[in-house]
Amino acid sequence: MTHSRYTVADVMTTTVVTVTPDAGFKEIVAAMERWRVAAVPVIEGEGRVVGVISEADLLAKEEFHRHRPGMMEQMRRLDDTAKAGSTHARELMTSPAVTIHAGAALPQAARLMVGRHVKRLPVVDNSGVLRGIVSRADLLKVFLRSDDELASEVRREVVDSLFPVSRHGIQVVVEHGVVTLSGTVRDSSLIPVAERLTHAVEGVVDVNCALTGPVS
Incomplete structure:
Protein backbone atom coordinates (compact mmCIF):
# COMPACT_ATOMS: atom_id res chain seq x y z
CA MET A 1 0.00 0.00 0.00
CA THR A 2 1.60 3.27 -1.08
CA HIS A 3 0.21 6.62 -0.01
CA SER A 4 1.01 9.69 -2.09
CA ARG A 5 2.77 11.73 0.57
CA TYR A 6 3.08 15.46 0.15
CA THR A 7 6.56 16.89 0.57
CA VAL A 8 7.98 20.36 1.06
CA ALA A 9 8.50 20.56 -2.71
CA ASP A 10 4.73 20.39 -3.22
CA VAL A 11 3.94 23.49 -1.17
CA MET A 12 7.10 25.64 -1.08
CA THR A 13 7.50 29.00 -2.82
CA THR A 14 10.26 28.88 -5.42
CA THR A 15 10.59 32.63 -6.03
CA VAL A 16 12.46 33.87 -2.97
CA VAL A 17 13.51 37.37 -1.95
CA THR A 18 17.13 37.22 -0.77
CA VAL A 19 19.94 39.53 0.30
CA THR A 20 23.71 39.17 0.41
CA PRO A 21 25.87 39.45 3.55
CA ASP A 22 26.90 42.97 2.45
CA ALA A 23 23.33 44.28 2.19
CA GLY A 24 22.75 47.35 4.34
CA PHE A 25 20.05 47.77 6.98
CA LYS A 26 17.86 50.07 4.87
CA GLU A 27 18.25 47.84 1.83
CA ILE A 28 16.98 44.87 3.84
CA VAL A 29 14.03 46.79 5.25
CA ALA A 30 13.16 48.09 1.77
CA ALA A 31 13.23 44.56 0.31
CA MET A 32 10.93 43.25 3.03
CA GLU A 33 8.54 46.15 2.54
CA ARG A 34 8.51 45.94 -1.25
CA TRP A 35 7.85 42.20 -1.39
CA ARG A 36 5.73 42.04 1.78
CA VAL A 37 7.83 39.36 3.48
CA ALA A 38 8.73 39.04 7.15
CA ALA A 39 12.12 37.37 6.64
CA VAL A 40 14.77 36.94 3.94
CA PRO A 41 17.50 34.31 3.50
CA VAL A 42 21.05 35.61 3.27
CA ILE A 43 22.95 33.96 0.44
CA GLU A 44 26.48 34.07 -0.88
CA GLY A 45 28.37 32.60 -3.83
CA GLU A 46 26.14 30.45 -6.04
CA GLY A 47 23.18 30.78 -3.73
CA ARG A 48 24.34 28.99 -0.59
CA VAL A 49 22.26 29.98 2.44
CA VAL A 50 24.41 31.37 5.25
CA GLY A 51 21.71 32.89 7.44
CA VAL A 52 18.24 34.36 7.74
CA ILE A 53 17.14 37.87 8.70
CA SER A 54 13.67 38.27 10.19
CA GLU A 55 11.76 41.33 11.35
CA ALA A 56 12.71 40.35 14.91
CA ASP A 57 16.40 40.68 14.02
CA LEU A 58 15.79 44.23 12.78
CA LEU A 59 13.52 45.44 15.58
CA ALA A 60 16.38 45.60 18.08
CA LYS A 61 17.68 48.73 16.35
CA GLU A 62 14.28 50.41 16.73
CA GLU A 63 13.93 49.24 20.34
CA PHE A 64 17.29 50.66 21.41
CA HIS A 65 17.16 53.73 19.17
CA ARG A 66 16.10 56.02 22.04
CA HIS A 67 16.70 53.67 24.93
CA ARG A 68 20.32 53.00 25.88
CA PRO A 69 20.38 49.71 27.81
CA GLY A 70 22.20 49.50 31.11
CA MET A 71 25.10 47.15 31.72
CA MET A 72 22.91 44.41 33.20
CA GLU A 73 20.47 44.54 30.29
CA GLN A 74 23.34 44.48 27.79
CA MET A 75 24.73 41.34 29.44
CA ARG A 76 21.30 39.70 29.50
CA ARG A 77 20.52 40.52 25.86
CA LEU A 78 23.88 40.29 24.15
CA ASP A 79 22.46 39.19 20.79
CA ASP A 80 19.84 41.96 20.67
CA THR A 81 22.21 44.75 21.72
CA ALA A 82 24.82 43.56 19.21
CA LYS A 83 22.23 43.63 16.41
CA ALA A 84 21.05 47.07 17.49
CA GLY A 85 24.48 48.43 16.58
CA SER A 86 24.77 46.50 13.31
CA THR A 87 24.29 47.93 9.85
CA HIS A 88 24.79 44.97 7.48
CA ALA A 89 23.22 41.58 6.92
CA ARG A 90 26.27 39.62 8.04
CA GLU A 91 25.93 41.07 11.57
CA LEU A 92 22.13 41.12 11.66
CA MET A 93 21.39 37.62 10.40
CA THR A 94 20.70 34.55 12.48
CA SER A 95 23.31 31.99 11.52
CA PRO A 96 23.53 29.14 10.79
CA ALA A 97 20.12 29.13 9.18
CA VAL A 98 17.59 26.43 10.04
CA THR A 99 16.93 24.81 6.65
CA ILE A 100 15.15 21.81 5.17
CA HIS A 101 15.31 19.73 1.97
CA ALA A 102 12.60 19.72 -0.68
CA GLY A 103 11.95 16.00 -0.24
CA ALA A 104 11.15 16.28 3.46
CA ALA A 105 7.64 15.31 4.56
CA LEU A 106 5.34 18.10 5.75
CA PRO A 107 5.12 16.79 9.34
CA GLN A 108 8.93 16.88 9.49
CA ALA A 109 8.91 20.54 8.42
CA ALA A 110 6.20 21.34 10.96
CA ARG A 111 8.11 19.68 13.80
CA LEU A 112 11.27 21.55 12.84
CA MET A 113 9.48 24.91 12.83
CA VAL A 114 7.91 24.28 16.22
CA GLY A 115 11.10 22.87 17.73
CA ARG A 116 13.29 25.72 16.53
CA HIS A 117 10.68 28.46 17.00
CA VAL A 118 10.77 29.70 13.40
CA LYS A 119 7.93 30.63 11.06
CA ARG A 120 9.61 29.70 7.78
CA LEU A 121 12.42 27.52 6.46
CA PRO A 122 14.74 28.06 3.50
CA VAL A 123 14.63 24.96 1.30
CA VAL A 124 18.10 23.87 0.17
CA ASP A 125 19.71 21.11 -1.86
CA ASN A 126 22.50 18.84 -0.64
CA SER A 127 25.04 21.62 -1.23
CA GLY A 128 23.10 24.14 0.85
CA VAL A 129 22.00 26.09 -2.24
CA LEU A 130 18.63 27.82 -1.95
CA ARG A 131 15.77 26.16 -3.87
CA GLY A 132 12.75 27.77 -2.24
CA ILE A 133 11.16 28.72 1.05
CA VAL A 134 8.34 27.14 3.04
CA SER A 135 6.21 28.91 5.65
CA ARG A 136 3.69 27.82 8.24
CA ALA A 137 0.92 28.93 5.89
CA ASP A 138 2.37 26.73 3.12
CA LEU A 139 2.15 23.67 5.37
CA LEU A 140 -1.57 24.30 5.81
CA LYS A 141 -2.24 24.24 2.06
CA VAL A 142 -2.97 20.50 2.15
CA PHE A 143 -6.11 21.30 4.16
CA LEU A 144 -7.46 23.15 1.12
Whole structure:
Protein backbone atom coordinates (compact mmCIF):
# COMPACT_ATOMS: atom_id res chain seq x y z
CA MET A 1 0.00 0.00 0.00
CA THR A 2 1.60 3.27 -1.08
CA HIS A 3 0.21 6.62 -0.01
CA SER A 4 1.01 9.69 -2.09
CA ARG A 5 2.77 11.73 0.57
CA TYR A 6 3.08 15.46 0.15
CA THR A 7 6.56 16.89 0.57
CA VAL A 8 7.98 20.36 1.06
CA ALA A 9 8.50 20.56 -2.71
CA ASP A 10 4.73 20.39 -3.22
CA VAL A 11 3.94 23.49 -1.17
CA MET A 12 7.10 25.64 -1.08
CA THR A 13 7.50 29.00 -2.82
CA THR A 14 10.26 28.88 -5.42
CA THR A 15 10.59 32.63 -6.03
CA VAL A 16 12.46 33.87 -2.97
CA VAL A 17 13.51 37.37 -1.95
CA THR A 18 17.13 37.22 -0.77
CA VAL A 19 19.94 39.53 0.30
CA THR A 20 23.71 39.17 0.41
CA PRO A 21 25.87 39.45 3.55
CA ASP A 22 26.90 42.97 2.45
CA ALA A 23 23.33 44.28 2.19
CA GLY A 24 22.75 47.35 4.34
CA PHE A 25 20.05 47.77 6.98
CA LYS A 26 17.86 50.07 4.87
CA GLU A 27 18.25 47.84 1.83
CA ILE A 28 16.98 44.87 3.84
CA VAL A 29 14.03 46.79 5.25
CA ALA A 30 13.16 48.09 1.77
CA ALA A 31 13.23 44.56 0.31
CA MET A 32 10.93 43.25 3.03
CA GLU A 33 8.54 46.15 2.54
CA ARG A 34 8.51 45.94 -1.25
CA TRP A 35 7.85 42.20 -1.39
CA ARG A 36 5.73 42.04 1.78
CA VAL A 37 7.83 39.36 3.48
CA ALA A 38 8.73 39.04 7.15
CA ALA A 39 12.12 37.37 6.64
CA VAL A 40 14.77 36.94 3.94
CA PRO A 41 17.50 34.31 3.50
CA VAL A 42 21.05 35.61 3.27
CA ILE A 43 22.95 33.96 0.44
CA GLU A 44 26.48 34.07 -0.88
CA GLY A 45 28.37 32.60 -3.83
CA GLU A 46 26.14 30.45 -6.04
CA GLY A 47 23.18 30.78 -3.73
CA ARG A 48 24.34 28.99 -0.59
CA VAL A 49 22.26 29.98 2.44
CA VAL A 50 24.41 31.37 5.25
CA GLY A 51 21.71 32.89 7.44
CA VAL A 52 18.24 34.36 7.74
CA ILE A 53 17.14 37.87 8.70
CA SER A 54 13.67 38.27 10.19
CA GLU A 55 11.76 41.33 11.35
CA ALA A 56 12.71 40.35 14.91
CA ASP A 57 16.40 40.68 14.02
CA LEU A 58 15.79 44.23 12.78
CA LEU A 59 13.52 45.44 15.58
CA ALA A 60 16.38 45.60 18.08
CA LYS A 61 17.68 48.73 16.35
CA GLU A 62 14.28 50.41 16.73
CA GLU A 63 13.93 49.24 20.34
CA PHE A 64 17.29 50.66 21.41
CA HIS A 65 17.16 53.73 19.17
CA ARG A 66 16.10 56.02 22.04
CA HIS A 67 16.70 53.67 24.93
CA ARG A 68 20.32 53.00 25.88
CA PRO A 69 20.38 49.71 27.81
CA GLY A 70 22.20 49.50 31.11
CA MET A 71 25.10 47.15 31.72
CA MET A 72 22.91 44.41 33.20
CA GLU A 73 20.47 44.54 30.29
CA GLN A 74 23.34 44.48 27.79
CA MET A 75 24.73 41.34 29.44
CA ARG A 76 21.30 39.70 29.50
CA ARG A 77 20.52 40.52 25.86
CA LEU A 78 23.88 40.29 24.15
CA ASP A 79 22.46 39.19 20.79
CA ASP A 80 19.84 41.96 20.67
CA THR A 81 22.21 44.75 21.72
CA ALA A 82 24.82 43.56 19.21
CA LYS A 83 22.23 43.63 16.41
CA ALA A 84 21.05 47.07 17.49
CA GLY A 85 24.48 48.43 16.58
CA SER A 86 24.77 46.50 13.31
CA THR A 87 24.29 47.93 9.85
CA HIS A 88 24.79 44.97 7.48
CA ALA A 89 23.22 41.58 6.92
CA ARG A 90 26.27 39.62 8.04
CA GLU A 91 25.93 41.07 11.57
CA LEU A 92 22.13 41.12 11.66
CA MET A 93 21.39 37.62 10.40
CA THR A 94 20.70 34.55 12.48
CA SER A 95 23.31 31.99 11.52
CA PRO A 96 23.53 29.14 10.79
CA ALA A 97 20.12 29.13 9.18
CA VAL A 98 17.59 26.43 10.04
CA THR A 99 16.93 24.81 6.65
CA ILE A 100 15.15 21.81 5.17
CA HIS A 101 15.31 19.73 1.97
CA ALA A 102 12.60 19.72 -0.68
CA GLY A 103 11.95 16.00 -0.24
CA ALA A 104 11.15 16.28 3.46
CA ALA A 105 7.64 15.31 4.56
CA LEU A 106 5.34 18.10 5.75
CA PRO A 107 5.12 16.79 9.34
CA GLN A 108 8.93 16.88 9.49
CA ALA A 109 8.91 20.54 8.42
CA ALA A 110 6.20 21.34 10.96
CA ARG A 111 8.11 19.68 13.80
CA LEU A 112 11.27 21.55 12.84
CA MET A 113 9.48 24.91 12.83
CA VAL A 114 7.91 24.28 16.22
CA GLY A 115 11.10 22.87 17.73
CA ARG A 116 13.29 25.72 16.53
CA HIS A 117 10.68 28.46 17.00
CA VAL A 118 10.77 29.70 13.40
CA LYS A 119 7.93 30.63 11.06
CA ARG A 120 9.61 29.70 7.78
CA LEU A 121 12.42 27.52 6.46
CA PRO A 122 14.74 28.06 3.50
CA VAL A 123 14.63 24.96 1.30
CA VAL A 124 18.10 23.87 0.17
CA ASP A 125 19.71 21.11 -1.86
CA ASN A 126 22.50 18.84 -0.64
CA SER A 127 25.04 21.62 -1.23
CA GLY A 128 23.10 24.14 0.85
CA VAL A 129 22.00 26.09 -2.24
CA LEU A 130 18.63 27.82 -1.95
CA ARG A 131 15.77 26.16 -3.87
CA GLY A 132 12.75 27.77 -2.24
CA ILE A 133 11.16 28.72 1.05
CA VAL A 134 8.34 27.14 3.04
CA SER A 135 6.21 28.91 5.65
CA ARG A 136 3.69 27.82 8.24
CA ALA A 137 0.92 28.93 5.89
CA ASP A 138 2.37 26.73 3.12
CA LEU A 139 2.15 23.67 5.37
CA LEU A 140 -1.57 24.30 5.81
CA LYS A 141 -2.24 24.24 2.06
CA VAL A 142 -2.97 20.50 2.15
CA PHE A 143 -6.11 21.30 4.16
CA LEU A 144 -7.46 23.15 1.12
CA ARG A 145 -7.86 19.85 -0.78
CA SER A 146 -11.48 19.33 -1.81
CA ASP A 147 -13.73 16.82 -0.09
CA ASP A 148 -14.09 14.91 -3.37
CA GLU A 149 -10.32 14.65 -3.73
CA LEU A 150 -9.96 13.38 -0.18
CA ALA A 151 -12.77 10.86 -0.62
CA SER A 152 -11.17 9.51 -3.79
CA GLU A 153 -7.79 9.07 -2.10
CA VAL A 154 -9.26 7.42 0.99
CA ARG A 155 -11.22 4.97 -1.16
CA ARG A 156 -8.25 4.20 -3.40
CA GLU A 157 -5.47 4.07 -0.84
CA VAL A 158 -7.32 2.75 2.21
CA VAL A 159 -10.60 1.04 1.40
CA ASP A 160 -9.68 -0.67 -1.87
CA SER A 161 -6.29 -1.75 -0.54
CA LEU A 162 -7.38 -3.03 2.88
CA PHE A 163 -10.77 -4.46 1.98
CA PRO A 164 -10.65 -5.86 -1.59
CA VAL A 165 -13.62 -8.16 -0.86
CA SER A 166 -15.75 -5.86 1.33
CA ARG A 167 -14.97 -2.58 -0.43
CA HIS A 168 -18.28 -2.27 -2.33
CA GLY A 169 -20.17 -2.24 0.94
CA ILE A 170 -18.08 0.54 2.48
CA GLN A 171 -19.17 4.16 2.29
CA VAL A 172 -16.69 7.05 2.35
CA VAL A 173 -18.23 10.45 3.05
CA VAL A 174 -16.14 13.61 3.47
CA GLU A 175 -17.53 16.92 4.75
CA HIS A 176 -15.21 19.87 5.36
CA GLY A 177 -12.25 17.51 5.59
CA VAL A 178 -13.87 15.16 8.12
CA VAL A 179 -14.01 11.58 6.80
CA THR A 180 -16.74 9.16 7.82
CA LEU A 181 -16.21 5.47 7.09
CA SER A 182 -19.19 3.17 7.41
CA GLY A 183 -20.19 -0.33 6.35
CA THR A 184 -19.40 -3.93 7.23
CA VAL A 185 -16.03 -5.59 6.67
CA ARG A 186 -15.04 -9.25 6.87
CA ASP A 187 -11.93 -8.74 8.99
CA SER A 188 -12.71 -6.50 11.97
CA SER A 189 -9.04 -6.51 13.03
CA LEU A 190 -8.34 -4.19 10.09
CA ILE A 191 -10.78 -1.49 11.27
CA PRO A 192 -8.21 0.31 13.52
CA VAL A 193 -5.72 0.13 10.66
CA ALA A 194 -8.22 1.74 8.28
CA GLU A 195 -8.86 4.54 10.76
CA ARG A 196 -5.14 5.18 11.27
CA LEU A 197 -4.37 5.20 7.55
CA THR A 198 -7.28 7.55 6.85
CA HIS A 199 -5.98 9.95 9.49
CA ALA A 200 -2.63 9.87 7.68
CA VAL A 201 -4.06 11.09 4.36
CA GLU A 202 -2.79 14.64 3.80
CA GLY A 203 -5.56 17.17 4.32
CA VAL A 204 -7.84 15.02 6.47
CA VAL A 205 -9.05 17.01 9.47
CA ASP A 206 -10.62 14.17 11.44
CA VAL A 207 -12.04 10.64 11.02
CA ASN A 208 -15.31 9.13 12.19
CA CYS A 209 -14.90 5.38 11.87
CA ALA A 210 -18.25 3.54 11.92
CA LEU A 211 -17.02 0.35 10.28
CA THR A 212 -18.26 -2.88 11.82
CA GLY A 213 -17.26 -6.51 11.60
CA PRO A 214 -19.47 -9.37 10.46
CA VAL A 215 -22.53 -10.11 12.56
CA SER A 216 -22.02 -13.38 14.41
